[in-house]
Amino acid sequence: MASPVAGHSPPPFFRRGPAPLVRLVLLASASLTLIVVDYRLHYLELVRQALSVVTTPLQVAAGMPVAGVRSAGEYFADLARLQAENAQLRREHTELATIRLRQEQLDQENTRLRALLDMRERVKVDARVAEVIYAVRDPFSRRVVVDKGLTHGIEPGSPVVDDVGVIGQVTRVYPLNAEVTLISDKDQALPVQVARTGVRAVMFGAGSGTLELRYLAADVDLREGDRIVTSGLDGVFVPGLPVARVKSVDRDGEGGFVRILCVPIAGVEAHSAVLIMAPGKPVQPDSVLPAAAAPQEAKK
Amino acid sequence: MNQPSFSSRRILRPVRPWFVWLSLLVALLLNLMPLGRAFWLPDWVALVLCFWCVREPLRVGMGSAFVMGVVMDVGYGSLMGQHALAYVLLAYAATTFSRRILWFGPLRQSLHVLPMLVGAQCVMLLVRLAGDAEFPGLEYFAGALIATLLWHPISFVLLLPQYRPENKDENRPI
Numbered sequence: 001m002a003s004p005v006a007g008h009s010p011p012p013f014f015r016r017g018p019a020p021l022v023r024l025v026l027l028a029s030a031s032l033t034l035i036v037v038d039y040r041l042h043y044l045e046l047v048r049q050a051l052s053v054v055t056t057p058l059q060v061a062a063g064m065p066v067a068g069v070r071s072a073g074e075y076f077a078d079l080a081r082l083q084a085e086n087a088q089l090r091r092e093h094t095e096l097a098t099i100r101l102r103q104e105q106l107d108q109e110n111t112r113l114r115a116l117l118d119m120r121e122r123v124k125v126d127a128r129v130a131e132v133i134y135a136v137r138d139p140f141s142r143r144v145v146v147d148k149g150l151t152h153g154i155e156p157g158s159p160v161v162d163d164v165g166v167i168g169q170v171t172r173v174y175p176l177n178a179e180v181t182l183i184s185d186k187d188q189a190l191p192v193q194v195a196r197t198g199v200r201a202v203m204f205g206a207g208s209g210t211l212e213l214r215y216l217a218a219d220v221d222l223r224e225g226d227r228i229v230t231s232g233l234d235g236v237f238v239p240g241l242p243v244a245r246v247k248s249v250d251r252d253g254e255g256g257f258v259r260i261l262c263v264p265i266a267g268v269e270a271h272s273a274v275l276i277m278a279p280g281k282p283v284q285p286d287s288v289l290p291a292a293a294a295p296q297e298a299k300k
Numbered sequence: 301m302n303q304p305s306f307s308s309r310r311i312l313r314p315v316r317p318w319f320v321w322l323s324l325l326v327a328l329l330l331n332l333m334p335l336g337r338a339f340w341l342p343d344w345v346a347l348v349l350c351f352w353c354v355r356e357p358l359r360v361g362m363g364s365a366f367v368m369g370v371v372m373d374v375g376y377g378s379l380m381g382q383h384a385l386a387y388v389l390l391a392y393a394a395t396t397f398s399r400r401i402l403w404f405g406p407l408r409q410s411l412h413v414l415p416m417l418v419g420a421q422c423v424m425l426l427v428r429l430a431g432d433a434e435f436p437g438l439e440y441f442a443g444a445l446i447a448t449l450l451w452h453p454i455s456f457v458l459l460l461p462q463y464r465p466e467n468k469d470e471n472r473p474i
Binding site: 027142185186 | 330332358361363374381385389395396428432433434436440
């Protein structure tokens with residue numbers, strides 16, 4: 001008899017839970033499960049919203065010193081610069097006032113003409129102003145956070161524009177703020193058309209703030225400087241919103257496709273006040289050409 | 301040298317748990333600061349987590365790393381589990397090599413920390429590139445380098461509460 005407890009290891013002096021390697025395997029597989037479930041199945045939005053109750057106050061607290069430094073900088077800003085800006089805004093306001101006065105008349109005329117032509121009533125879009133609070137710190141995507149959320153009636157999928165063009169789309173809504181995926185994000189797709197020719201295409205982010213028109217044949221009629229506007233085929237974006245300007249057309253691309261790089265017209269990476277429009281109802285598939293129906297795959 | 305290593309004779313007071321959690325919270329706040337697309341900034345949570353895993357492997361380990369990782373994922377709005385996986389692997393490496401790392405002086409300690417922090421960033425990069433994300437550019441790795449340079453000052457600051465003597469006694473040598 002070697003030991004009275006042969007075959008059994010003596011009880012440990014210190015309880016430390018499972019061995020490190022076991023714990024590593026458990027937690028690493030838990031993280032991998034989270035990754036797969038979030039990336040493939042998108043089931044975790046509720047968990048995210050629940051946990052954001054904890055992180056949002058932290059984010060607000062972390063933003064306070066930054067906002068303080070920024071507002072202190074603005075306080076000491078040049079008086080002359082502010083006066084010039086004020087004058088410019090006043091000028092713009094007057095210009096817009098004349099347009100607004102004419103718009104009412106044009107709207108009435110438009111309704112009348114549409115009734116005459118027996119066309120579908122164009123839905124009125126309502127929009128609300130939001131302020132971009134900060135850019136999301138995730139280095140692998142291009143998103144910003146705005147200060148309007150579920151409590152303000154923001155819905156996921158809403159188009160976001162600034163004063164000159166499309167910025168992106170709301171992809172995630174928290175109680176008090178919402179995440180906007182910019183059109184320069186690699187996963188963001190936008191159905192567009194060339195304003196000059198009416199050629200329809202799909203616009204994707206191409207990294208480093210540029211955009212790319214994909215899936216166009218090499219002989220497409222497109223020149224540098226062409227304006228790209230939304231086609232409205234997705235039913236989410238209103239047709240005709242300016243999106244980008246063609247920067248370069250490379251017709252020697254591989255696979256018979258042409259590589260078209262564009263620069264956004266709106267201040268996509270500059271953060272200021274934006275307009276969140278109510279998302280339109282997606283158009284039924286039988287009312288659009290199936291070949292031109294562009295998928296909206298930005299619900300990540 | 302203030303760093304208690306093989307060459308130091310300083311005896312530290314035991315760490316207070318609330319201080320560990322407070323330092324992690326402060327690191328989280330530093331990470332969540334809305335500074336825009338500045339990817340060269342160090343990942344404070346990873347650095348502080350790594351420090352406590354090396355210094356107190358029985359108190360801070362993979363479980364805390366997982367929790368911090370999930371909170372970071374929600375705060376950054378990144379892929380759920382991305383930071384969690386990286387931090388768990390980082391904590392595993394840090395707790396495993398804790399005895400070895402503590403044997404060295406501060407400079408060589410940071411040389412041990414560098415591959416761990418770069419490794420954690422590589423894990424996140426691989427996860428996201430597998431999900432067809434955009435490559436953020438090489439400045440993404442600058443954060444790990446800066447964090448490595450910060451290892452010595454950070455360990456000095458985080459050990460400060462433990463340097464204080466319990467009560468002064470003229471007749472006692474330590």
